[in-house]
Amino acid sequence: MSSVKHTYEGDWNEKTRLTTCDPHAKRTVTNSETPQEVEDKKEIIFTYDVDFQESDVKWASRWDTYLLMADDQIHWFSIVNSLMIVLFLSGMVAMIMLRTLYRDISKYNQLETQEEAQEETGWKLVHGDVFRPPAYSDLLCVYVGTGVQFFGMTLVMMVFAVLGFLSPSNRGALMTAMLLLWVFMGILAGYSSARLYKMFKGTEWKKITLKTAFTFPATAFAIFFVLNALIWGEKSSGAVPFGTMFALVLLWFGISLPLVFVGSYAGFKKPPIEDPVKTNKIPRQIPEQPWYMTPVFSILIGGILPFGAVFIELFFILTSIWLHQFYYIFGFLFIVFLILIVTCAEITIVLCYFQLCSEDYHWWWRSYLTSGSSALYLFLYATFYFFTKLEITKLVSGALYFGYMLIISYAFFVVTGTIGFYACFWFTRLIYSSVKID
Structure with missing residues (x-):
């Protein structure tokens, strides 16, 4: 950084060329013999130079300096x-599977062949x-279906991240990928909850489908909305705008909910698990x-x-x-x-x-x-x-x-x-x- 009193000819406009530093005329400032004096109501011209040097680092590895962890x-x-x-x-x-269970199964099967009854x-x-179906079996079906939905989302996202499709330089892309994967995995949630629900001899598959589609998302969205309202109250630029909130609701009701119904219908039509x-x-x-x-x-x-x-x-x-x-x-x-x-x-x-x-x-x-x-x-x-x-x-x-x-x-x-x-x-x-x- 150096203090230079720049000069130019004529009136200042967008096409003005400096006489002290003009790359077209190959005039450059090599020292600060004429420093800029700062005075009240006097014009000051700020300049900067950029020197590009060719690097041996490949474009795909440009983030390594920031991403290498010690x-x-x-x-x-x-x-x-x-x-x-x-x-x-x-x-x-x-030990349980190979020793204990093997011994138990052998003993139990031998008891069946013996004439005298043993306890x-x-x-x-x-x-x-x-x-025997547990208490609150409907809720269990809902949570199992939601867990399958999250598991599928996490697994696919991990695979894409390992393959390098999700860059840490764009965190928004990672969050967007998670939301879209979660929405499309709704079909797995409906299928899993319906299959388990039918095994419990349930009959109201539409009811279990709605619970699967709303239980977790409604809870998470309610917490998120309250938190976002707090940010709005602080007038922070980090608040999620109304348009984005509407897009989230649209993804929820327009894509996730129908996919949950499709998966649930397919799962309930299959024969029950015996x-x-x-x-x-x-x-x-x-x-x-x-x-x-x-x-x-x-x-x-x-x-x-x-x-x-x-x-x-x-x-x-x-x-x-x-x-x-x-x-x-x-x-x-x-x-x-x-x-x-x-x-x-x-x-x-x-x-x-x-x-x-x-x-x-x-x-x-x-x-x-x-x-x-x-x-x-x-x-x-x-x-x-x-x-x-x-x-x-x-x-x-x-x-x-x-x-x-x-x-x-x-x-x-x-x-x-x-x-x-x-x-x-x-x-x-x-x-x-x-x-x-x-």
């Missing part, structure tokens, strides 16, 4: 930590009640459970390991969202997502097996809530992050943070709960179809 070691630690959790759970599941014990004892064992007309009494098998304790315990598998990566995601840093390690994120799927499935199967061995056949909701409770730990961690990493003092800013993190935690609950539910659904059908039951 915390690869921490990410590898996160992956190794998560893999250790998965290996531990896989060992427990393998059944363990998980086989509840075979007549294990597939249970591997018959359900008794009269439910059996559940014996008193030990304290460590009570629903609240087992559900809270079940959410720790899925959260532990992702909490290190969660730190970088929160930093990207709230501290305006770039997040470009979608490869790590995809691996962590796969680990989360395996962890949710395995911990739910383990706890479901222990529950059935205790002759408690109310596994439907507990399987959903066991892995879904990891969302509670996510929100608690977000609260910890707020007080330790962020310097937010205004009430509206704090409300925005907790409001948006509540929506994210709610979505995380739906996804992880659905993964745990389907894992238990597969597990129970597998073990009860492997034993001979009159």
Whole structure:
């Protein structure tokens, strides 16, 4: 930077050429022998020069300077930590499946061949009640369908991000892709909820379809609208304009809702899923459970390991969202997502097996809530992050943070709960179809 008193000929206009610095006449300022003196009501001319130099960096790699992170070691630690959790759970599941279940199934099948009747014990004892429809089965169908919708959206978005289609330089594109994928995955939500609803012998498929299309979106949109109203009240430019809000509602009612109906119609027209064992007309009494098998304790315990598998990566995601840093390690994120799927499935199967061995056949909701409770730990961690990493003092800013993190935690609950539910659904059908039951 230098102080130069520029001169020109004639009157100043858009085509005026400086006599002191004219690239067409190849006159340049090489020193500041005639500095510009600043005086009241005197004209000052500001100029700047740009010197373009050819670079060896390829156009596709132009963002690498900003996106290279110096915390690869921490990410590898996160992956190794998560893999250790998965290996531990896989060992427990393998022990249950290969040793305990194999022994139980062999014993139960041998008892069927013996003439003298012997009393059944363990998980086989509840075979007549294990597939009894749970309380609030309609709501369970709705949440399972919504979880499938979010799971499909997340999986497709991860694949596109890993392939490099979603650039971190344009965060709006990432959010737009998420919204569009969520809308079009409504067909999976309707199909999944209708299939489960028909298995529970439900008949009002239109009612369950409307609940699937409105339960989660209405809750999230209500929170979002209140938060946006707070931003409007502050007269901030970050508020979502009315036109965008109308476009979101149009996507919801114009595309998502019809697709949910299409998927639900297709799912309800298919034959119902047959249970591997018959359900008794009269439910059996559940014996008193030990304290460590009570629903609240087992559900809270079940959410720790899925959260532990992702909490290190969660730190970088929160930093990207709230501290305006770039997040470009979608490869790590995809691996962590796969680990989360395996962890949710395995911990739910383990706890479901222990529950059935205790002759408690109310596994439907507990399987959903066991892995879904990891969302509670996510929100608690977000609260910890707020007080330790962020310097937010205004009430509206704090409300925005907790409001948006509540929506994210709610979505995380739906996804992880659905993964745990389907894992238990597969597990129970597998073990009860492997034993001979009159």
